Amino acid sequence: MSDKGNLVQQFEDAFQKSISILTEDDDIMGRNHQTTANAIDERITHFTDLARQLETYFIQKRFLIYNYRPEMVLKEDTAELKSELVRKDELIRKHYDKLQQWQGMLADVQGVQPSGNGSVRPQGGVGGPGGSGAGGPIG
Numbered sequence: 001m002s003d004k005g006n007l008v009q010q011f012e013d014a015f016q017k018s019i020s021i022l023t024e025d026d027d028i029m030g031r032n033h034q035t036t037a038n039a040i041d042e043r044i045t046h047f048t049d050l051a052r053q054l055e056t057y058f059i060q061k062r063f064l065i066y067n068y069r070p071e072m073v074l075k076e077d078t079a080e081l082k083s084e085l086v087r088k089d090e091l092i093r094k095h096y097d098k099l100q101q102w103q104g105m106l107a108d109v110q111g112v113q114p115s116g117n118g119s120v121r122p123q124g125g126v127g128g129p130g131g132s133g134a135g136g137p138i139g
Helices: 002-023 033-068 070-110
Strands: none
Touching: 002 033, 033 070
16 A cells, blocks of 8 residues: 555656646746757646556456456446446436427417427426336435
8 A cells, every 4th residue: 555655646746747847947147948848748747647547556456346246337337337327317307498498488478378289398207107217216
């Protein structure tokens, strides 16, 4: 675990060094542009190498979790799918609201009174009545 902490610290230091060369006060006449460009390239390369090492570390840990605790991965995937369903249900609800708004505007333009029983909104979520919309508990 200290290896990861060390790698994270190296990554943060490399980022700070990459930024510092761009933000430090520069004397335009006293500085060689080629040397500055080389220093920037070197620091950015070091930063990206550390980023790849850090990514590799986390991918290895994810692989270990996948092999030894697959139920954790399944729980995470299930949670992501549930949140996606909620997001999409909300988007569908917004579309139905817009559709009702446009139908009302169209009825106003045509001089027809909108009726309350011509609603296009489905009851009970995306799945219809008794369907498995994301609004109810998903055991």
